[in-house]
Amino acid sequence: MNNKRLTRSAENAWLAGVCAGIADYLGFDRDAMRIVWLLLTLFTAGFPGFLLYIALWLLMLVEGAK
Template identity: 40%
Template sequence: MSTRLVRPRDDRWIAGVCSGLARRFGMRPNTMRLLFVLSCLLPGPQVLVYMVLWVLMPDESRYTARA
């Protein structure tokens, strides 16, 4: 299991951001997704942060192709 912050090719729902964060911090992807959805109930820029991470986090397939 990778500890790098990448969006995995498998176990994606939308872009793989929650799945990548879950892998990085040793959590289950569904737990991270639930935390994200619950955080959207609070005021703040959660969706904007998700979109920024979508752009900034490298895709696992592109990351492994360089190595």
């Protein structure tokens, strides 16, 4: 069974570690995930991407937390 958990990255965080945590969980490059998130946020008027980032920041556990 796969025991992967979606967590924020504590070591590879630029702001809160949300994009790095999602990239690690999905197996993507962290920098590519950050660029994609930024582009999607900018091209969707910014507000939905910004709110989703804040929500994930509050809801996702930090890496290593139980």
